[in-house]
Amino acid sequence: MKHSHIPETKIVDWLLGALPEQEKEDVSNHLKHCLECQRLLEAWKDIGLKETAQYEAPPLSHKERIWAQAEAKRQTARAQRKVRIASGLIGIALAVSLFALRLFVPDGGRDDSHGRPGGAYRYEIVNQNDDIPIERIIHNPATKQIPIEPSAFFQQLDGTVWLNDETEEMLMEIEGLPPFAARDYQLWIIYANNEVKGELLTIRHGAARIFITGEDVKQFKQIKASLEPKGGSAAPTGPETFIVHLEHE
Numbered sequence: 001m002k003h004s005h006i007p008e009t010k011i012v013d014w015l016l017g018a019l020p021e022q023e024k025e026d027v028s029n030h031l032k033h034c035l036e037c038q039r040l041l042e043a044w045k046d047i048g049l050k051e052t053a054q055y056e057a058p059p060l061s062h063k064e065r066i067w068a069q070a071e072a073k074r075q076t077a078r079a080q081r082k083v084r085i086a087s088g089l090i091g092i093a094l095a096v097s098l099f100a101l102r103l104f105v106p107d108g109g110r111d112d113s114h115g116r117p118g119g120a121y122r123y124e125i126v127n128q129n130d131d132i133p134i135e136r137i138i139h140n141p142a143t144k145q146i147p148i149e150p151s152a153f154f155q156q157l158d159g160t161v162w163l164n165d166e167t168e169e170m171l172m173e174i175e176g177l178p179p180f181a182a183r184d185y186q187l188w189i190i191y192a193n194n195e196v197k198g199e200l201l202t203i204r205h206g207a208a209r210i211f212i213t214g215e216d217v218k219q220f221k222q223i224k225a226s227l228e229p230k231g232g233s234a235a236p237t238g239p240e241t242f243i244v245h246l247e248h249e
Contacts, residue, residue, distance in 0.1 A: 005036050005037055005040075006030055006031075006034075006037050006040075007178075008153060008178060009178050010023070010027060011037065011040055011041055011044065012044060014028075015041070015044055015045070036153070039152075039153075040153045040239070043153070043238075044239070121197060121214075121216055122215040122216045123212050123213065123215070123216040123217060124212070124213055124214050125199065125210065125212055126211045131211075132209070132211045134171065137162050137164060137167075137169055137171050138162055138171070140164055142165075142166045142167070143162050143163065143164040144162070144163045144164070145160055145161075145162055146160065146161045146162075146163060146244055146245070146246065146247060147159070147161075147244075148160065148161065148172075148242045148243070148244050149242060149243050149244065149245075150241070150242045151239070151240045151241055151242060153239060153241075154176075154242060156176040157174060157175070157176040157177065157241065158174070158175055159172065159173060159174030159175065159176075159242065160172070160173055161223060161244050163217070163246055163248075165217070165218050165248055167213075168213060168215055168218060169211070169212070169213045169217060170211070170212045170213075170217050170223075170246075171209070171212075172208075172209065172210050172211075172223065172244075173207070173208075173209050174207065174208050174242070175206055175207035175208075177201075177203050177206050177208060177241070178206065179203060179206070180227065182230060183227045183228065183229065183230065183238065184200055184201070184227070184228055184229070184230055184231065184232055185200070185201040185203060185208070185225055185226075185227060185228075186199070186200055186201065186225060186226055186232045186233060186236075186238075187199045187200070187201050187210065187223065187224075187225050188222075188223070188224050188225065188226065188236055189212075189220055189222075189223060190220070190221050190224070191216070191220060191221060192219050192220075192221045193219075194221075196235065196236075198232060198233065198234070198235075198236075200232050201225065218248060220246050221245075221246060222244060222245055222246060223244040223246065224236075224240060224241075224242065224243040224244065225241045225242055226238045226239060226240045226241060227239050227241060
């Protein structure tokens with residue numbers, strides 16, 4: 001545990017007092033020295049989890065040293081990830097491995113009733129896998145393939161967005177999402193004018209797929225996701241899990 005971070009699910013269990021005594025002690029000791037895990041702990045406390053275990057915070061000078069080391073490690077990890085992305089290996093692996101997964105987004109149909117001031121949202125979410133033209137989107141020469149960027153606490157995530165402005169379509173596939181009984185993953189669509197629209201994600205076997213079509217696709221600036229209270233939030237409130245910066249013509 002000294003050489004790696006604590007899984008988020010274990011931190012949640014620690015907060016809830018659900019770990020065996022030895023594991024609880026191990027986590028408490030790890031939290032004394034790991035700023036990354038301390039930040040994740042504070043994020044969960046901020047969104048309402050009650051703390052039943054305790055740890056002693058390290059002195060400020062020690063904390064500052066840990067922060068500098070952690071920041072250096074994060075920068076190295078980001079650089080290594082960009083090299084892997086440039087090679088195209090992540091996108092190819094996901095296109096093959098996620099093709100057979102039968103994953104859905106909520107509400108079991110097409111969402112064409114988005115109301116907003118000044119007019120309706122001009123996009124639809126296709127919820128049935130049989131209606132998603134995966135091969136056509138992925139292999140279209142005009143389609144751009146953009147990797148997701150996991151947050152510091154969700155480095156296990158892998159995913160890709162396929163974006164086509166000509167057909168006004170966007171497909172996202174992602175895996176490595178741990179389940180949380182009391183939280184939902186919520187997708188946030190950020191428009192070029194910084195307007196934000198939320199959509200809940202359904203996670204199956206740690207993975208999700210979402211397909212969006214319509215005029216608004218060309219106005220999407222970013223896609224990101226966060227952990228929110230069950231049923232979703234009106235605006236992002238929980239820990240961010242990943243972000244995608246969309247590239248248009």
